[in-house]
Amino acid sequence: MSRGDDVEQAKGSSSSQDGVAFPRSSSPTSHGGEPGARHARTRTSSSARRRSLQAPILDPHSSTGASAQSPLAKLGIKGDGLMLFVTCFASLGVLLFGYDQGVMSGIITGPYFKSYFGHPTSYQIGTMVAILEVGAFITSLACGTLADILGRKKLLFVGALVFSTGGAIQTFTTGYGSMVIGRIVAGFGVGVLSMIVPTYQSEISPAENRGRLACIEFTGNIVGYCLSVWVDYGCSFLSGDISWRLPLSLQVIVGLILAFGSLLLPESPRWLLDHDRDEEGMRVLADLHGSGDPTAERAKLEFREIKENVLFMREQGERSYRAMWKRYRYRTLIACSSQACAQLNGINLISYYAPLLFEAAGWVGRDAILMTGINGIIYVLSTIPTWFLIDRLGRRVILMSGALMCALALYAVGFFLWIDASYTANAVVGSVIVFNGFFGYSWGPVPWMYPAVSLALAFRAKGTSLATATNWAFNYIVGEGTPVLQDLIKWRLYPLHGTFCLGSFVLVYYCYPETMGVPLEEIDSLFNDKPSSVPQDDSDSSGDEEAAETRPRRPLRRSISSHPRFEDDSLRAARKAARAHEREVRRQQRGGIVPGFVKRLFGPSTRPQVGEYEPVRGDEH
Template identity: 25%
Template sequence: MSLDDKAVDIQQEDVKEIPQAAAGEVQHMSAIEAARLEGKRMEVRNARFYAAVSESNLKASSKRSLWMFYCMFVAFTCDCANGYDGSVMSSVLAMSHFQSYFNAKANLNTSLIFSIYTAGSMISAPIAATFNDRYGRKKTMGLGGIIIIVGGILSATTHTVAQLVVARFLLGFGVAIMTNAAPAYVAELSPPQWRGRCVGLYNLGWFGGAIPAAAITFGCSYLNSNLQWRIPLALQCFACVFVLANLYFMPESPRWQFMNGKEEEAFQFLVEYHGDGDSRSPLVHFEIDEWRESIVQDGIDKRWWDYGPLITSHANRWRMLQVFLISLIPQYTTGGTGYFNTFIYDMVGLTSTTKQLMINLIGQFISCAAAVSAGLLSDRMPRRGALIYGTIAVACFQLLNTGLTKYAADRINSGGEHTSDGFGISYGFSIGTIIVGQLSGIAYCFGYTPLQAVVPTEALETTTRAKGLAFSSFVLGAIGFIGQFAAPIGLANMGYNYMWVFVGLDFFWIVVFYFCAVESQGRTLEELAWIYDQPNPVTASKRKDKIIVETDGHVVEVDEKQA
C-alpha cells in the first residue's frame, strides 16, 4: 500500500471517530458569532497549527521523544568541534611555548594560521551542500567528522607552520561539512512546536566545545613543554569520534526521505516520533498534508550545480536575505576580535597568561548561560525582537568597552599609574574594560547565538536548505577569513581604534534588522512559504490569527472581516 493510500484510509477512519477539529482543522466564525462563545481568547501565528498541537498527545518525557532528543544531541556535538576550535586557538595563542615555537604574535604567521581555517570552510561549502542533498544528513555528518579527525591529528603532531596550516585548512573544511548537515538534521527531526528550542539549543554546541577547550588549555598552561598546546589540539577529535560512534543507530531526516521518494519511511517516522506511535495524531496529519503541498521531489536538491533558484523568485530572495543577514551581522558586531582577546588584554595591561586564560574560561561560562537562556525561550521569543534589541545592547556595550579600552591603553602608554596586581586607577579601568566586554558577550549570545542556527533553517524550505546553509557557511567563512586575517594586523597597527569601526556598524545593523528581519516564530516551516510569497514578508510575518479555545478544547478562528 502506498503512503497516499495509507494516509487516506487513516484519515477516513479518523473522520468517523474523531471530531473535525481534532485533525488540526479549525472552525471559522465571524466576530459577531464568536462573541457568543465561551472560552479563552488568544492571538496566535497559525490557528490550524495551534489546534493540531493542542489536540495531540506528544510528551517530551516519552521513550520515543527521549531517543529523538538524544539523536539531536549527537548532532549538537557536531557544533562542539567548531566551538572547541574557536576557544582552543584563542587560548593556545596566549601560551608561551606555542608563541615561541611558531613565532605567533600579532603578525602574518598568526593571521595565516587562523584565517586558513575559514578558507577551508569556504571551499568546502558547495561540496557539503551536494553531499548533503544526495546522501543525506547522517552520512554528511560522518564525512565531516572523519576529515576533522585527520586535521586534529595533523595539528597535534605538527612541527612546522606549513603542517599546521594544512591541518587548520582540513579542520575548517570538515567543520563546514558537519555543520551544513547538523542544523538541518535537528530542524527536520524536531516536532514543529519544539523546533525553536531544539535548533536554538543546537547552536549552543559551540559552548559545548568552547568551555571544555578553555578548561583544558587552562590546565595545560602549567605544563612546561610543547605538550602545553599539543594536548588541547589533539582533543579536538573527541566530539567527532562520539558522532561517528552513534550515526549508525540514528534515524535519517524525514523531510530528506520525503523529498527523495521515501515517503513510507518519512510517514512512519512522523507516526513514531511526532505522534508517539499514534497514526491518528492530528499533528502527524497536519505535517504530512503540508509536506505534500510544499515539498517537491524534483527540486534543486537534485541538481548539484543549480544555485539559481535561490535568488530567481521574490520569495527566495527574501529567504536568502534572512540567511545573509544572520550570517553577516553577528560576525561584524565585533569584527572577529574575540579570537584575539589576549591581544586586547595586553593592550589594557593584563599580561599574565594565567589570568588571561582564567578570564577566557569564566567568560565562556557566562556567555553559555546567556545563550542557554535564549535557547530555552526560542519557541516563545520573537525573532525580530531578539535581533533588534540584542543588537542595541551589543552596540551600547561595545561603545562603552571601546571607550574604556582607549582610556586604559592611553594611561598605560603615557606611563600612568598601573599595576597588574594593585588597584591603581588604570588597573581599575582595565578591569572595567573586561567586565563590559563580558556584558557585550552576554548580549551577543542572548541575541544572536541561538538564532544563528534557527533563522537560516526556518527561512529555507526543504529542497533549498542544504544549498542555503552552504551559502551561509561561505559567508561565515568569507567574513571570518577577513576578520581573522585583518584583526591581528589591525590591532597591532591601530590598537583600540580598530574597534571603533565596529561600534559604528553595530548601530547601522539595528536599522537593517528593523526593516528586513522576517518574523518566523510560532509558524511551521511550510507555512512560512505563504509569508515569503507576500509583497512585504516583514509586514506579513507580523500577522496573527485571533482564536477562541472553547471549554471542550476545540479551536475557533475569529474572522473580524466577516460580518
C-alpha cells in the first residue's frame, strides 16, 4: 500500500476524532516508521495542503496497545509518579560521571596509590585525571547522530555498559598505561550519558516543571561526587591497594544497575513521533500526562503539538550539523557557551583537586579528604533550593547571581592563599564551601538544561551533543592544566577563574533569553524564529482555508496548561482581570525608588519583548 493510500485509509478510520487545522503546506516524509503505524492525517485543497492532526485511537489488543506499555506503567506507576521515577532513575547516569569526577580526587593523594604508580608527577596526575574528558568529548559528538538513529533509551543502555567496562579496567589496572586506557573507555561512557540523559529528561518533562526535574537530576550528579569523596575517605583507613581499587569498583556496580534498569523506562515520546511510531508515542504520552488514559485531553493535545512540530521541521529539509549551524547559530552558541562557562567558572578546579587545594592550605593527608567530604555534603544541599526557585525566579537571575558569588569566593581563596596567615586553612575551606554552594545553586544545573531546550526537535540531539562536547573539551583543559598552573602561578589561579565568572555574568545579561515554562514546541517563538503554529483552539479542519492563512500571530504560551482547552469562561475572565490589574500596578510603580538599571538587570530578557508572553502562574501548574 502506498503512503498516500495509507493516509486516506487512516483518515477514514478515525474521522470521529477532533481535528486541528494548520496553514502551512508540505507533505511530510517518513522517518523509518514501522509498517502499519498510524501516521499524521493529511488533506489537500486547490490552494494549499492543510494538516489535520489527530491523536491515534489505541487498540488495547494491538501490539502498540496496552501490551506495549512500559513495565513501570504496567506496575501502576503513571502520571507524575512515572515522571518523577524516570527523572530519579535517569539521574543515576549523571550520578555515575559525578562519582567518576570525584573518586580520583581522593585516591590520587593516597600513599598506596602513589606508591603503586611510582609517585607520578603533576603532569602524569593531570593526564590520568583529565584523559577521561578526551573519551567523553569523542562520544558526545558522535551521539548527536546515534541518539536520532537508536533512540534515547537504547543509547542510555549502551552508555551505561561502556562506562561499567571502563570502570572494570580501572579497578583491575596493572599499571599507569592500563589506568589511562580505563579512564578513556569510561570517558566514552560518560560522554554518552552526559549527552543523552539531559536530552531524554527534557523530552519527557512538562514545560512547567522541566526546570525542577532537571535540577533534581543534577543533584544526582553531586550526590555521586559527594559519595565518591566519602568512599575515598572511608577506604583511606584500609591498608594496601584495596584502599583505591575498592572505590573504583563501585562505579561498575552502579553502571550495571543503570544499564539494565534503563530497560524499564519508556522511550522519549518526541523521538517516537519523529519516527512515525505514533501509537507508541501516544501510549507514552498517555502514561505521562493522562494517568494511562489515551483519551485524556492533555495527552491528546501534547500529541498534536509534538507531531505538528515534527512535520514542520521536516519541511525545512536537511538536519545535519551544518544545517543546524546555518539556521540556529545563535541558539547553538548559547548552548555551547553555557557549558564552556560552567567549566571556566572553576568547578573542576575545586572538584578534581580539592584535596590538593586543602593540602596547600594546611590540611594534610586524610584531613584533606575529610574537608573535601564535608564540602561535598554542603554542595549537595546547595542544589536543593534550586528545585523550588528555577521555575519561579527563572534561569537568568539564578545564573547571574551565582556568577557574582562564585567570583567573590574564588577571589577570596586566592587572597587567603596569598597572605598565608594562621587562619588561611579555615578561611580557604569556608571560601570553597561558599563557592560550591553558589555553583551548585546556579551554574551546576542550569547549563545542562539550556542546550536541550534551546534547539528544535530535529536538532536537539545534535545541539546537545555539540554543547556536551564543548563541556568535555573545556573540562579537559581545566583538568589537564590545573596541577601545572598550581605549580606555576599558585594562588593566582583562583582569581583567574573568578574573572571568568564575571565574564559569564556579562554574557548571560546580554545574550541569554529566559526559557522558564516555555514548552519545547514554543522555543522558536522565544528566539523570534518562525513559530510552528501550535493550535490555540479546537476548530475543526473543515474551517475557512483563507481565514487560517491570515490568522494573526499568537502570543507565546508559557505552559501547555494555559491552553484554552483547559480553561472555563470564569477562569479565563479572572485571568484577564488579573492581567489588567498587574499592568496597572506596573504602570504606577514606574519611576519608583528602585533604580532603573536594577530593574533591567534582574528583569526578563529582552529576547523576546516582555509583551509577547506572560509568566507561568501558580494556578497554571
